[in-house]
Amino acid sequence: MSQRIEFFEDRGVAVLPSYTRTGKALSTPSNRLAQLMQHLGPVLETAVDSQQIAAALEAHGYNDRMVLERYGYPNVFELAEALFRTVPRKLTPAKSRVYHFSNTLRELSHGLFYGMPGLFYPAVFAWVGPQEATLGLILSAILGWSWSQGMIRLAYVLMGQGFAPEARVLLRTMMFVGLGLAALIPPIIQGSPPLVALVVLQMAYHMASGILLLYKRELWLLVATSPAVVSGVLFLLAPEVLGAATTTLVMMVSVLLSFVAALVTTQAKATHSPWKVLQRADWLDTLPLMLYGFLSAIFVFLNPFWHWMTNTPIASGLAVVPLVLSMGGLEWQLRIFLERMSLLLASTSDLSVFARNVNRIFLSVLATYGLLLLVLSLLAIGILNLRDSESQIFLVANFMLGLGFFVAFTLTSMNRTLRVLLGMVLALMVYLAAFGLSIQGLLPLNGHLSYLLGCGVFSIYLLLVALPVLRELRNYQ
Secondary structure, three states: OOHHHHHHHHOOOOOOOOOOOOOOOOOOOOHHHHHHHHHOHHHHHHOOOHHHHHHHHHHOOOOHHHHHHHHOOOOHHHHHHHHHHHOOOOOOOOOOOOOOHHHHHHHHHHHHHHHOHHHHHHHHHHHHOHHHHHHHHHHHHHHHHHHHHHHHHHHHHHHHOOOHHHHHHHHHHHHHHHHHHHHOHHHHOOOOHHHHHHHHHHHHHHHHHHHHHHOOOHHHHHHHHHHHHHHHHHHHHOHHHHHHHHHHHHHHHHHHHHHHHHHHHOOOOOOOOHHHHOOHHHHHHHHHHHHHHHHHHHHHHHHHHHHHHHOOOOHHHHHHHHHHHOHHHHHHHHHHHHHHHHHHHHHOOOHHHHHHHHHHHHHHHHHHHHHHHHHHHHHHHHHOOOOOHHHHHHHHHHHHHHHHHHHHHHHHHOOOHHHHHHHHHHHHHHHHHHHHHHHOOOOOOOHHHHHHHHHHHHHHHHHHHHHHHOOOHHHHO
């Protein structure tokens, strides 16, 4: 028996001896099988398809080997089919949607936390120097996005199997490993000692904020970062009051407070080593998500990187601000979509009704998120004075990219990460090809329009991929 199964049994999940398969609906299930039916009762009674039951079994840790050993069925889908035939449906009328204002407010605040490092940059650039600081902070942000994506994914895997303390131990360990990786960036780019500190601290903020948001410690993060926010705003309004060095020092203290808060949050005594609980497949499944975080950061930071390469003003780089701030709204609307799908599944057993409504629901939440991003973009034009044509092209491109990210988040939540990665690679290739041809005078484009073309390809491709995937029932467990 695998290590995973032994641990899973320790957590009290129904574990049954082998069951002799009959190949028919179970008119008189054994007491042991009745335990499984009771364990999955709500799913069995409301499922509209056997695939939905199979997804529930897999979500609870059952695999083909376990099903064969305990029930005599060759795989999860055979057992799911038998359960679907056996348990009668119990449809419940759809309830009015419940609005969780506290959840909505918490999710919307995430966009502010994601965008907070941008408030640090003016003082950092003034202290270290724009050229050196820009490259270092871009590289550390790209590393931070991908590394944080991986560590949070592994923590979810452990928590989903009942290993909450082990998940905290894993996160704490990976935080320190991430700091070590970030410390390697400045020597590679021959950065100064101040840049070493800044790169490491930005990496620390990415990891700490991800952990605190995971455990719903938004208030802790707000308190820790408040000094940095106040000093950053003061520097923008009156830079001579504190100066760049003092402002940067205050920001460093805030990041350290966030890191300490994350350490306190992840303090736990684990019964098992998380490295032994996690299987090789768990690590392999995490790599595509880390690559997804890496490519997402590449998309977002292409514009600032181009300005660094050409040594031109980075004012149009502010066009990314609405996109980053809207990420909280993305989480909010994704939750609304899943809640509405849950109500739809509970109210119908007709697959045609399900198929007719799923795309309508998805497009409505996508439109709501798009409206939020549009409002933020219009506000950015006025507040950040993004009135030149270059900035507005980037605003439109980032609007398209935001819609693509919404679809990408939805697909990754349904384990379609590889399709998302294919779309990202395709869009990057289109952008690079168009940009290269425009430099040679073969296309009437420039860097800004090439970026817009790449973002458009990304969004359209993912939407075409998503529409048929959304109609698969197993995605909503």
